[in-house]
Structure formats: C-alpha cells, structure tokens
Amino acid sequence: HSTIREIRKTPEGIMKAQKAFEDFIANHDFRLPREIVYTGCGSSHFLSQPLAMATTRLGGRGAALPCSELLYSREWYSIGNPELLVAISRSGETTEAIKALKALDVPRFALTAYESTLSREADYALIVPAHEESVVMTHSFPAFYFAYLQLLLHSYGKETLDAGHVSSLTDDVLKNENHVREIVEGFDFRNVIFLGSGILYPIALEAMLKMKEMALFWSEAYHTFEVRHGFKSIADEGTLVVLLVNEPFDWHEKLTKEFQGQKARVLTVGRRDTGADYFIKIPELDELASPVLYLPIIQLLAYYKAVSRGLNPDNPRFLSKVVKW
Numbered sequence: 169h170s171t172i173r174e175i176r177k178t179p180e181g182i183m184k185a186q187k188a189f190e191d192f193i194a195n196h197d198f199r200l201p202r203e204i205v206y207t208g209c210g211s212s213h214f215l216s217q218p219l220a221m222a223t224t225r226l227g228g229r230g231a232a233l234p235c236s237e238l239l240y241s242r243e244w245y246s247i248g249n250p251e252l253l254v255a256i257s258r259s260g261e262t263t264e265a266i267k268a269l270k271a272l273d274v275p276r277f278a279l280t281a282y283e284s285t286l287s288r289e290a291d292y293a294l295i296v297p298a299h300e301e302s303v304v305m306t307h308s309f310p311a312f313y314f315a316y317l318q319l320l321l322h323s324y325g326k327e328t329l330d331a332g333h334v335s336s337l338t339d340d341v342l343k344n345e346n347h348v349r350e351i352v353e354g355f356d357f358r359n360v361i362f363l364g365s366g367i368l369y370p371i372a373l374e375a376m377l378k379m380k381e382m383a384l385f386w387s388e389a390y391h392t393f394e395v396r397h398g399f400k401s402i403a404d405e406g407t408l409v410v411l412l413v414n415e416p417f418d419w420h421e422k423l424t425k426e427f428q429g430q431k432a433r434v435l436t437v438g439r440r441d442t443g444a445d446y447f448i449k450i451p452e453l454d455e456l457a458s459p460v461l462y463l464p465i466i467q468l469l470a471y472y473k474a475v476s477r478g479l480n481p482d483n484p485r486f487l488s489k490v491v492k493w
C-alpha cells in the first residue's frame with residue numbers, strides 16, 4: 169500500500185521540511201507576527217490547532233478555526249486582532265481553504281505541499297514538498313508542523329531545532345511498526361478512544377480522524393481527564409484506550425487503572441508507562457516538537473486496523489484527496 173510507504177517517509181519529510189524552512193528564510197525578509205489565525209480542513213484543521221498552540225506557548229497568540237467556520241460563522245469565535253492569516257492545505261486546491269485565505273483583511277500565508285492556487289493567492293507561501301500518493305494525510309502532517317515550528321522559533325528569536333536529530337528520532341519511533349501491528353492483531357477492539365492534553369490533544373483528534381479515514385472505524389478523542397466526565401461509559405472489554413502523554417503523573421496511572429477496571433485495555437504512548445496493557449516509548453524531545461513523534465504511531469495504528477479489517481487504506485470509501493465545492 170502507498171499509505172504505509174508514506175508513513176515510513178516521516179524522517180525524510182522532516183529533512184524536506186528543514187530545507188523548505190531554510191529556503192524560505194533565505195528568500196524572505198519576513199518574521200511571523202504575534203497574533204495569528206490558522207485555518208484548514210480535515211487533517212489540515214487538526215494541524216492548525218497545534219500551530220496555534222505553539223504560537224501561544226512561544227509568547228504570541230494563536231487561534232485556529234476550520235475554514236468553513238472562519239468563512240461563515242466567525243462572529244461566534246474569539247480570534248483577537250490577527251496580524252496574519254495562515255491557511256493550511258496539503259493540495260493547496262481545497263475550495264474552502266482557498267476561500268478562507270481571503271476571509272480576513274490581513275496578510276495571507278499559505279502552508280502547502282505544492283505551488284498551487286493557495287500558494288499563488290497568498291502573500292507568503294511556505295511550500296513543504298512532502299508529496300503523498302495516499303488519499304489521507306500522513307508524513308506531510310509532521311513535515312508541515314516541523315517546517316512551520318522552525319519558522320515560529322526563528323521569528324520569535326528562539327533557537328531552532330536540530331532537524332537531523334528530530335528526523336532520527338522519528339526513525340526510532342517508526343521501529344515500533346511491528347509492535348503496533350502485534351497490538352492490533354492481538355486485540356480485535358470494537359472501538360477506540362484517543363486521549364491527549366495540551367499540544368497532544370489535537371494529535372488525539374488527528375488519530376480519531378485517521379481511524380475513520382483509513383479503517384472506516386468508529387473512534388473518539390477527548391482531552392485526557394475530561395473522558396471521566398461521562399464519556400467513559402462506552403469503554404468496556406471491547407475498547408482500546410490510547411493515552412498520549414509526554415510526562416505522565418499519578419492521575420494518568422489512576423486513569424489507566426480506572427479503564428482497566430472497566431475491562432478496557434490501555435495503550436500508553438509516551439515517555440513512561442502508566443501501568444498500561446501496552447506501552448510504546450516516545451523519546452525525549454522538546455514538548456513543542458513532540459507531536460512529530462506521536463503522529464507516526466497513531467498513523468500506523470489506523471493503517472494496521474484497516475489492514476486487519478480487510479480494507480485498502482489507499483482508497484477509503486466515500487473520500488477523495490481534494491474536497492471541492
């Protein structure tokens with residue numbers, strides 16, 4: 169399948185991202201401003217969220233909205249006084265993204281994989297050529313994230329990350345491919361809940377979407393501890409709970425036990441185990457960059473679930489690579 173080949177390209181994608189970032193700063197005397205609105209559709213929207221969070225975390229102010237909300241329901245959201253609108257679209261041809269790029273009267277920035285309508289209509293374009301055959305977004309997601317994060321760090325006068333190091337860490341993470349396959353083959357779960365907090369919450373959302381897109385499989389995502397407030401009622405012996413966590417503390421262990429008490433199985437993906445049924449270790453990395461290490465794991469999980477269900481993740485039912493109106 170092309171999808172698995174694309175997932176395995178994550179380390180290469182990080183190096184392409186670094187080159188795109190370096191080319192961009194070599195050719196533009198431009199710094200990202202403090203107040204930025206991010207927008208995209210589908211996976212690109214789930215990417216807009218950690219970018220907005222990273223902006224806020226680095227001392228700016230980031231807001232994220234799906235393109236259609238920015239276009240048609242903006243008055244319901246607080247977006248501050250943005251100085252830049254960043255539209256994200258892998259194809260650069262999604263109708264809503266092209267329209268949303270012009271939704272505000274501020275400079276426009278495109279984050280995309282191609283010279284495209286989006287890049288041409290923007291004032292600035294960061295083109296990360298992480299091209300994918302797969303319908304669903306895989307290694308382009310961490311590549312886009314990394315390239316833009318480098319630009320944020322650079323713009324805000326912070327030290328940028330060592331791309332070679334980050335790329336080799338993604339390579340280490342990908343060595344869990346067989347482990348992920350064994351987990352999926354060993355437990356025929358009926359539903360899956362992804363949990364994440366802070367920067368890992370949108371990664372949980374992306375995991376939920378990957379399961380739906382690749383494996384046509386019912387999945388949920390919540391803020392980690394929010395799941396205890398009602399949502400956990402659906403978890404039973406047929407449930408896999410995937411806990412994404414950089415720095416677990418005692419509440420994560422309690423939460424793991426609570427789900428195990430309901431006979432659900434827990435897969436912890438993080439730096440330390442929480443007493444889970446399955447554990448995948450994520451190496452140490454600056455929290456801001458950490459999404460790039462979790463993404464390959466959740467993509468592999470969805471991929472192997474699709475395969476175990478006898479589906480072809482390259483051509484998911486009812487989906488197309490570019491959504492147009």
Ligand code: F1P
Nearest residue numbers: 209210211212257258259262304
């Ligand atoms: C956005 C998107 C993808 C999704 C699907 C439909 O595309 O929602 O995230 O996987 O293929 O389109 P794009 O605007 O990033 O090209």
